[in-house]
Amino acid sequence: MDLYKEAGVDIAAGNAAALRYKSLAAKTKRQGVLGQIGGFASGFALDLTRYPEPVLVSGTDGVGTKLKVAFAAGKHDTVGIDCVAMCVNDILTVGAEPLYFLDYLATGKLDVDVAEAVVAGIARGCELAGTALVGGETAEMPGMYAEGEYDIAGFTVGVVNRSQMVSGERVTPGDVILGLTSSGVHSNGYSLVRKLVEDAGLGWSDRLPGDELTVAERLLAPTRIYVQPILRLLASGLPVHAMAHITGGGLNENIPRVLPEGTTAVIDRQTWPQTPVFAWLLEQSGMAFEEATRVWNMGIGYVVVTSKEAAPQVIEVLQDQGETVYKIGGIAAGTPDVRFK
Incomplete structure (x- = not known):
């Protein structure tokens, strides 16, 4: 026994x-x-x-x-x-x-x-x-x-x-904020996601509205791993002033973690496209975009801050590594925070 x-x-x-x-x-x-x-x-x-x-x-x-x-x-x-x-x-x-x-x-x-x-x-x-x-x-x-x-x-x-080491101390007004796209919701905000799916009466095998994938397929898309493209960027010698992983708290909470005093991040929400999963989450939740960015990554999974002069080359290096990159904003004078326009 x-x-x-x-x-x-x-x-x-x-x-x-x-x-x-x-x-x-x-x-x-x-x-x-x-x-x-x-x-x-x-x-x-x-x-x-x-x-x-x-x-x-x-x-x-x-x-x-x-x-x-x-x-x-x-x-x-x-x-x-x-x-x-x-x-x-x-x-x-x-x-x-x-x-x-x-x-x-x-x-x-x-x-x-x-x-x-x-x-x-x-x-x-x-x-x-x-x-x-x-x-x-x-x-x-x-x-x-x-x-x-x-x-x-x-x-x-x-x-x-x-x-x-990349510490954020080199960030200055005039720098450019680049956003690397996410593969989906990644691994944050799922307590609310599951509630919205339930409230909508959707099953996990149902097709997500506006999407070609089922609810489960889209929501289980694994978090994108940015290691190899970013290491290649760092090895290039191009200036990288700060980086942020956009996890819990979204753009609002994660970018300020790497900003020095005297700087603020200004994000233009029109600079990257809305994917079906985030469009559905916004519609189903009734949340404003700025509120939603405190819960989900809203399509941007990783952020790189670089100089205005180096930005085109940084984008090229990352694109050569298979990343989709958008210039999503810039650094201005202010307090460590995020402003949307």
């Missing part, structure tokens, strides 16, 4: 999941990684010839209630990408290259196939970011989660040379 299994914890299932994780993590291995998945800890040997004045930068985040959409749709292979994106895009804002990533998956009863799908998404996100999946934790905790539900969180460490 397996008393632990009767209590709700299946050690054999955990071991089976760990074996699947190992092969997924192997695809993400990069130079510097020491050891293999399955040990008590992971090591990373930093290349001090490339980073002679290293500053380690860390970040952690989760996916939030977007997971509820995954549960309802029975689709679990993309939320892992979201988890990686939320972490690596954050540390990228100071110019850090993500080196390695760890995940935490917690559930009431472990479904090995679901867990594998989630971690496959995490591994895919790590591949896109060029970071290594070096470990993690799968916790089976009976009674902590509703049947069929789980939570995931991630942690990443990156590195940047101290002299190359």
Whole structure:
């Protein structure tokens, strides 16, 4: 008799999941990684010839209630990408290259196939970011989660040379604000999104009004990972005065986080097109655009501030990396805030 299994914890299932994780993590291995998945800890040997004045930068985040959409749709292979994106895009804002990533998956009863799908998404996100999946934790905790539900969180460490850190201190009036488009709602504001879907009487398999995709397909589009294009931009030597990841709080709350005293961001909301999902969210919620930008990214997932003179070249570099970029505003004198026009 397996008393632990009767209590709700299946050690054999955990071991089976760990074996699947190992092969997924192997695809993400990069130079510097020491050891293999399955040990008590992971090591990373930093290349001090490339980073002679290293500053380690860390970040952690989760996916939030977007997971509820995954549960309802029975689709679990993309939320892992979201988890990686939320972490690596954050540390990228100071110019850090993500080196390695760890995940935490917690559930009431472990479904090995679901867990594998989630971690496959995490591994895919790590591949896109060029970071290594070096470990993690799968916790089976009976009674902590509703049947069929789980939570995931991630942690990443990156590195940047101290002299190359992007801090925002170089931002001055006259600078240009460039917006890189998002892939959709990304991973913020889903509590309101789910309420609006419910209020509209839509099912997850229904087509989203004005869109060619179903509600679930559109809302589960994974958060865009900006690491490789931004690292290429930073390597170009073009001036990058500040960067912001547009997450919870939207443009309104995230851009001011990188503005120095004496500056304000002026955003022209007409400079980028409205996508169907945000048009529907605006219509369904009845919110004004400025109010909605405190909840959702409204189509802009990442922001780069550069000089007016360098802006055309910065746009060209990012476009060459497959990004869609708009000049969405500029920096003016004022207090660290965002104004729309």
